[in-house]
Amino acid sequence: MDTRRPTNSAAEEILGGYFPVLDHGFVSLVDYMGGDEDVERAARVSYGYGTRTQSRTRGLVRYLRRHRHTTPSEMVELKFHCAMPMFVARQWIRHRTANVNEYSGRYSLMPLLFYTPDSEHFALQSEVNNQGRGDRAAAEVHAEAVSRWDALRHESGALYGSLLASDVAREIARIDLPLSTYTQWYWKIDLHNLLHFLTLRVDSHAQYEIRVYAEVMAAMVRRVAPLSYEAWVDYDLAGRPLSRGERRALAALVRADGEGGLVGTGAALSSDDLSGCGLSGREVREFLAKMSAPESPDFDLDLGTMRSAEEMAQLMEQAVPAPREATS
Numbered sequence: 001m002d003t004r005r006p007t008n009s010a011a012e013e014i015l016g017g018y019f020p021v022l023d024h025g026f027v028s029l030v031d032y033m034g035g036d037e038d039v040e041r042a043a044r045v046s047y048g049y050g051t052r053t054q055s056r057t058r059g060l061v062r063y064l065r066r067h068r069h070t071t072p073s074e075m076v077e078l079k080f081h082c083a084m085p086m087f088v089a090r091q092w093i094r095h096r097t098a099n100v101n102e103y104s105g106r107y108s109l110m111p112l113l114f115y116t117p118d119s120e121h122f123a124l125q126s127e128v129n130n131q132g133r134g135d136r137a138a139a140e141v142h143a144e145a146v147s148r149w150d151a152l153r154h155e156s157g158a159l160y161g162s163l164l165a166s167d168v169a170r171e172i173a174r175i176d177l178p179l180s181t182y183t184q185w186y187w188k189i190d191l192h193n194l195l196h197f198l199t200l201r202v203d204s205h206a207q208y209e210i211r212v213y214a215e216v217m218a219a220m221v222r223r224v225a226p227l228s229y230e231a232w233v234d235y236d237l238a239g240r241p242l243s244r245g246e247r248r249a250l251a252a253l254v255r256a257d258g259e260g261g262l263v264g265t266g267a268a269l270s271s272d273d274l275s276g277c278g279l280s281g282r283e284v285r286e287f288l289a290k291m292s293a294p295e296s297p298d299f300d301l302d303l304g305t306m307r308s309a310e311e312m313a314q315l316m317e318q319a320v321p322a323p324r325e326a327t328s
């Protein structure tokens with residue numbers, strides 16, 4: 001049956017497809033409601049599904065995002081099915097504005113799938129960021145970690161299997177599965193809050209293991225609402241707010257030329273001058289970082305990796321322990 005709802009061919013192309021993330025995880029866009037035109041329709045509170053010109057919609061979508069008029073983008077919704085290690089889920093669940101339904105370890109058997117960082121992402125503690133990674137760790141340290149993780153997970157999975165085989169309740173049998181165990185959920189959120197989530201989680205300060213999910217989801221947003229995606233990249237992701245002190249510094253360097261352009265004042269500001277603008281040492285460093293030209297993030301999906309729901313379900317199913325089989 002043909003639908004009368006607004007759809008987007010780029011989103012339809014991936015709808016229900018599963019994109020692998022990390023070693024056993026995935027993200028699937030299982031449904032969406034609306035797109036850029038719905039942001040415009042809500043903003044204008046207009047009637048019907050008339051076709052607007054792309055440039056008119058783009059102008060409005062960009063204006064709304066620049067001026068933080070966000071409620072029209074709450075009219076667009078996206079629903080995802082995702083599988084991620086529990087420690088990633090724990091960060092993800094902090095975003096309170098989504099509707100979530102998680103796989104139940106009380107009701108269902110947990111697939112014994114555990115996340116193992118590859119050597120590229122197995123790093124030492126950062127010396128500059130208490131919450132981050134620094135240089136790559138030595139190959140032997142990685143090999144030792146993988147070997148010990150394997151042993152722990154084997155033991156933990158075996159205990160889980162044997163408790164199930166003894167008919168212990170699933171809600172108890174699962175309590176010592178490690179944080180690396182994959183869980184999954186349905187996660188529905190409106191576009192406004194999703195873009196907030198993505199701003200925080202595609203950022204380089206976010207942990208790599210959640211960032212890779214956010215990157216796939218950003219690429220999905222690009223297909224559902226390309227104009228909103230573009231405005232988000234331009235104003236939120238690659239844009240930076242300026243403090244009063246930073247504006248004072250910039251105003252000393254450039255001014256409007258009165259003909260719609262900008263002209264340099266010829267001034268140069270030393271670090272002392274920047275302190276004189278009211279910026280602390282750390283603020284000066286952050287300001288200078290803001291002054292470098294932003295990179296253009298380009299989130300895209302590799303359609304060659306897309307898998308079917310059946311294939312993904314089968315992989316999960318195969319990882320569930322057979323409940324009545326004794327395990328060592």
Ligand SMILES: Cc1cc2nc3c(=O)[nH]c(=O)nc-3n(C[C@H](O)[C@H](O)[C@H](O)COP(=O)(O)OP(=O)(O)OC[C@H]3O[C@@H](n4cnc5c(N)ncnc54)[C@H](O)[C@@H]3O)c2cc1C
Nearest residue numbers: 091094095096097098131193196197200201203205206207
């Ligand atoms: C790099 C990074 C490091 C982090 N480190 C830590 C950490 O060490 N410890 C830790 O506990 N958390 C940490 N967090 C989580 C962080 O503090 C937030 O809880 C998380 O990012 C969710 O952000 P949010 O509240 O803006 O999002 P959401 O929950 O999605 O909320 C979206 C917006 O809705 C509004 N909102 C939602 N609920 C309320 C409410 N009850 N009251 C008022 N306004 C509300 C706010 O404006 C909020 O920004 C970290 C996050 C990041 C990205």
